[in-house]
Amino acid sequence: VQLQASGGGLVQAGGSLRLSCAASGRPFSNYPMGWFRQSPGKEREFVVAISWGGGSTFYANSVEGRFTISRDNAKNTVYLQMNSLKPEDTAVYYCAARTKIGGKYYYTHAYEYDYWGQGTQVTVSS
Numbered sequence: 001v002q003l004q005a006s007g008g009g010l011v012q013a014g015g016s017l018r019l020s021c022a023a024s025g026r027p028f029s030n031y032p033m034g035w036f037r038q039s040p041g042k043e044r045e046f047v048v049a050i051s052w053g054g055g056s057t058f059y060a061n062s063v064e065g066r067f068t069i070s071r072d073n074a075k076n077t078v079y080l081q082m083n084s085l086k087p088e089d090t091a092v093y094y095c096a097a098r099t100k101i102g103g104k105y106y107y108t109h110a111y112e113y114d115y116w117g118q119g120t121q122v123t124v125s126s
Contacts, residue, residue, distance in 0.1 A: 001026045003021055003023055005118060006022075008092075013126050016081070016082060017085065018082070021033070021095030021117055023076045031098055032102075032105065033095060035069065036093070036096060037093045037122075047059075048080065050070070050106060052105075058108060066082065066084045067081065085122075087126045088124075094116055097115040098112055
């Protein structure tokens with residue numbers, strides 16, 4: 001699976017961005033997906049996850065109510081709509097796919113994913 005993240009950029013606090021993660025190489029619709037982020041000097045942090053069909057999602061407390069994950073399996077793409085952005089949301093955002101067989105609808109730890117996109121920078125100015 002190849003993952004290509006895009007949509008990052010510079011935005012003022014309170015603004016919005018939509019990230020996209022396009023997948024290729026395998027049947028995308030089979031896999032739970034997730035978004036993580038990493039700031040300089042910090043560990044990679046879970047943001048949100050979505051089940052293979054899109055019916056189940058789970059958000060980190062820090063983004064719940066502001067971010068929305070969705071997926072379009074026909075387009076092999078997962079989206080992250082980010083609203084009410086804060087300076088602390090500044091990070092490189094990574095999408096990830098889990099292709100290993102598992103028993104959960106979604107996954108919240110980085111080690112549970114086996115394919116990663118290259119990351120897209122999101123910078124929120126105050």
